[in-house]
Amino acid sequence: MLLDALREQLHLTGTKKGCDHGQCGACTVHIDGQSALSCLTLAVMSEGRAITTIEGLARGEELHPVQEAFVKHDAFQCGYCTPGQIMAATALVQDRQQRSAAEIREAMSGNLCRCAAYANIIAAIQEAQRA
Numbered sequence: 001m002l003l004d005a006l007r008e009q010l011h012l013t014g015t016k017k018g019c020d021h022g023q024c025g026a027c028t029v030h031i032d033g034q035s036a037l038s039c040l041t042l043a044v045m046s047e048g049r050a051i052t053t054i055e056g057l058a059r060g061e062e063l064h065p066v067q068e069a070f071v072k073h074d075a076f077q078c079g080y081c082t083p084g085q086i087m088a089a090t091a092l093v094q095d096r097q098q099r100s101a102a103e104i105r106e107a108m109s110g111n112l113c114r115c116a117a118y119a120n121i122i123a124a125i126q127e128a129q130r131a
């Protein structure tokens, strides 16, 4: 699977393995700019497509606005779900729509957080979509 290729062959361990069954969102990456679950994606099907992982989001020392907002709003505790949350959130805000908290919650419902940092995650995404 793409998740294993990223982690085991390319040593890009920022993308996390949670459930490995498409249910938690920890493995979220971008494929051609769209959010995708790498644990459900065959690596061979990704050939020739642009894959972005959490490692590719910042520009050098400059964090992506979604990353900055997560830091500012303390939108994590253990941090295990955070790369997936940020990748999903980044794909969400790229259309520049201003979503309500309820709409963000619905759109992010595939990304689980066992630490229940949901309120802060929503606040971070609301700030990022204004940025």
Ligand code: FES
Pocket (backbone or CB within 6 Å): 016, 017, 018, 019, 020, 021, 022, 023, 024, 025, 026, 027, 028, 037, 038, 039, 040
């Ligand atoms: S590890 Fe892919 S959805 Fe949970």
Ligand code: FES
Pocket (backbone or CB within 6 Å): 075, 076, 077, 078, 079, 080, 081, 082, 112, 113, 114, 115, 116, 117
């Ligand atoms: S911050 Fe711990 S699982 Fe989300």
